[in-house]
Amino acid sequence: NAGVTQTPKFQVLKTGQSMTLQCAQDMNHEYMSWYRQDPGMGLRLIHYSVGAGITDQGEVPNGYNVSRSTTEDFPLRLLSAAPSQTSVYFCASSLDKEGGYTFGSGTRLTVV
Amino acid sequence: EDQVTQSPEALRLQEGESSSLNCSYTVSGLRGLFWYRQDPGKGPEFLFTLYSAGEEKEKERLKATLTKKESFLHITAPKPEDSATYLCAVHSPGDDKIIFGKGTRLHILP
Numbered sequence: 001n002a003g004v005t006q007t008p009k010f011q012v013l014k015t016g017q018s019m020t021l022q023c024a025q026d027m028n029h030e031y032m033s034w035y036r037q038d039p040g041m042g043l044r045l046i047h048y049s050v051g052a053g054i055t056d057q058g059e060v061p062n063g064y065n066v067s068r069s070t071t072e073d074f075p076l077r078l079l080s081a082a083p084s085q086t087s088v089y090f091c092a093s094s095l096d097k098e099g100g101y102t103f104g105s106g107t108r109l110t111v112v
Numbered sequence: 113e114d115q116v117t118q119s120p121e122a123l124r125l126q127e128g129e130s131s132s133l134n135c136s137y138t139v140s141g142l143r144g145l146f147w148y149r150q151d152p153g154k155g156p157e158f159l160f161t162l163y164s165a166g167e168e169k170e171k172e173r174l175k176a177t178l179t180k181k182e183s184f185l186h187i188t189a190p191k192p193e194d195s196a197t198y199l200c201a202v203h204s205p206g207d208d209k210i211i212f213g214k215g216t217r218l219h220i221l222p
Contacts, residue, residue, distance in 0.1 A: 004155075033210065042214035043156070043199065050208055058209060090155050097208055098144050098163070103155030 002026050006091050006104035013081040013111045021076040021107050023091030031094045032074040033058070033101070034066065036087040043090065049074055050097070081111045115139075116213035118200050124219045128189050133216045135200030136182040144203040145183050147176050149196045150215070156199055190220045 007022045025032065033048035035058075045058030047066040055066050063085060065077040074093075078085060088108050092101035115138045125131055137145065144163055148156035160169040162178040169176050173194060175186045185198055201212040 031208075035212070040214070043201075043212040045209055045211065048208065048210075056208070059211070092155075097203060097210075098161065100146055100148075100158030100161055101156070101210070102158065105155050106153075 004091055004093055004102050004104035006089075006107050008107060009105065010108050011110070013078070013109065015081060015083060015111060017081050019078050019081065021078070021089055021091075021109075023074045023076065023104060024072050025074075025091075025093040025102070026072065027093065027095070027102065028071060029093035029095050029102070030071065031097055031099075032068070033092050034064070034074070034076045035090045035092065036060065036085075037090060037106075038087050046076065046089075078109075083111045085109065086111045116200055116202050116211055118198075118213035118216050120216060121214070122217040122219070124221060125187075125190055127191055127220055127222050130186070130188045130190070132187070133185040133198055133218070134182060135185070135213055137200075137202045139202050139204045141205040142202060143205050145178055146201040146203070146210070147174075147183070147185055148199040148201065150199055151196050187218070190218075192220045192222045194218065195220045 004025045030051045034046040035043040044060050049055045049068040091104045094101045117136045119134045147159040150156040160176040165180045177184050197215045197217050199215045
């Protein structure tokens with residue numbers, strides 16, 4: 001099992017560019033989420049999904065889109081990057097809502 | 113609004129000096145409280161889930177307890193390798209969101 005795989009690990013974008021952060025898990029987990037982690041702010045929920053075809057917004061969804069066409073993949077799209085989106089992004093998955101998450105190793109994104 | 117507050121923000125202990133980290137929450141009808149450990153540059157690592165007041169879970173030098181308003185992570189005789197940020201999270205019943213606190217940075221001095 002590879003667990004939760006996030007790519008890329010590092011990325012620098014220019015303001016206004018778009019990109020997709022990839023997240024894949026091989027544990028057949030139904031529940032997947034995206035968080036961003038900023039100094040002094042902790043982990044904040046961006047979007048989450050309770051299964052293929054179902055997504056919902058978290059605490060800070062503006063500027064981000066997600067889709068869940070398969071159980072394994074949960075990509076996060078930045079539509080038009082802004083410096084305020086400079087952060088470390090974590091994808092996480094769990095078998096169900098009551099279980100603990102398995103986190104990926106993160107994507108460190110800088111928007112200049 | 114559901115909230116999770118962790119204290120202290122940072123804690124420095126001597127090796128072998130036991131202490132506790134606090135996580136207070138304002139979720140009504142808690143469906144689960146989670147503890148994670150995060151090392152620098154890595155994703156959080158799951159430690160425990162607690163579901164009801166009075167429940168306790170242990171792992172090596174760590175013990176997590178839960179009351180109706182807060183949870184404690186007790187660390188007994190810590191070692192330098194226990195240095196990390198410890199995160200608390202809650203699952204509220206109104207939706208499927210898992211909300212995290214800001215964490216406690218724990219540093220164990222040899």
